[in-house]
Amino acid sequence: MKKILLIAFLMCAVSASAENIRLPEPEKTGGMTLLESLTLRRTEREFADKDFNIQELSNLLYSAGGVNRPEGMLVYPVGMGVQDTKIYVIMREGVYEYNPQAHSLEQIEYGDHRSECNPHNEIAGKASVNLVYVHDLDAWQKFMTGERPIPKEAAVRMGMFHSGAIMQNVYLFAASQNWNCCVQGSFDNANLRELLKLNENQTITLLHSVGVKP
Numbered sequence: 028m029k030k031i032l033l034i035a036f037l038m039c040a041v042s043a044s045a046e047n048i049r050l051p052e053p054e055k056t057g058g059m060t061l062l063e064s065l066t067l068r069r070t071e072r073e074f075a076d077k078d079f080n081i082q083e084l085s086n087l088l089y090s091a092g093g094v095n096r097p098e099g100m101l102v103y104p105v106g107m108g109v110q111d112t113k114i115y116v117i118m119r120e121g122v123y124e125y126n127p128q129a130h131s132l133e134q135i136e137y138g139d140h141r142s143e144c145n146p147h148n149e150i151a152g153k154a155s156v157n158l159v160y161v162h163d164l165d166a167w168q169k170f171m172t173g174e175r176p177i178p179k180e181a182a183v184r185m186g187m188f189h190s191g192a193i194m195q196n197v198y199l200f201a202a203s204q205n206w207n208c209c210v211q212g213s214f215d216n217a218n219l220r221e222l223l224k225l226n227e228n229q230t231i232t233l234l235h236s237v238g239v240k241p
């Protein structure tokens with residue numbers, strides 16, 4: 028039933044373009060306390076065969092890396108104000124890039140590619156949603172030239188912190204929803220890069236599988 032509702036909602040949400048999903052406003056109040064979420068946070072690798080509804084998806088992406096101020100700043104802090112980390116979503120319906128400023132999903136690929144994230148285990152294949160965090164060196168271009176250029180390794184290092192912050196946001200939000208999740212540093216890098224159509228300046232940092240408890 029939930030799956031039918033999600034598909035119906037996704038179809039309604041597609042407005043100007045068939046490629047984009049406008050997410051509903053995230054719910055920003057309620058839920059358990061931060062201390063309760065911290066206490067419940069843990070890695071779990073089993074998931075029920077259930078999809079999130081569109082409101083749950085909206086809340087998850089907002090918590091992961093949404094905009095929390097009118098100036099466009101994010102729920103996690105970013106070095107030098109450079110928003111260099113993209114969040115991709117791989118779920119039953121397809122593959123999307125999250126646009127935090129528009130709070131929307133831009134479609135990259137149709138179909139269910141979850142099990143291709145890592146063919147060596149079933150974690151991602153069974154998760155409701157797989158989030159892929161991608162560091163984009165191009166976001167640093169204007170800081171890497173000029174009189175006092177930022178070295179490439181510093182830009183890459185900042186990106187690793189950003190992915191870590193997103194990861195913990197997702198862990199805490201999942202705990203608060205009584206969902207399961209597992210972050211993964213091992214994944215099928217070549218396959219995912221192709222699926223997400225990444226360029227040479229973009230690096231996958233983590234795969235984060237999130238889903239309903241079995």
Ligand SMILES: Cc1cc2nc3c(=O)[nH]c(=O)nc-3n(C[C@H](O)[C@H](O)[C@H](O)COP(=O)(O)O)c2cc1C
Pocket residue numbers: 068069070071072209210211212213214
């Ligand atoms: C950077 C990072 C990479 C990880 N990579 C994997 C992975 O590839 N596969 C996996 O099953 N778990 C992975 N984990 C999950 C850890 O195994 C898990 O966090 C650890 O056992 C501690 O358990 P806890 O999260 O319940 O505290 C990773 C965790 C982190 C922080």
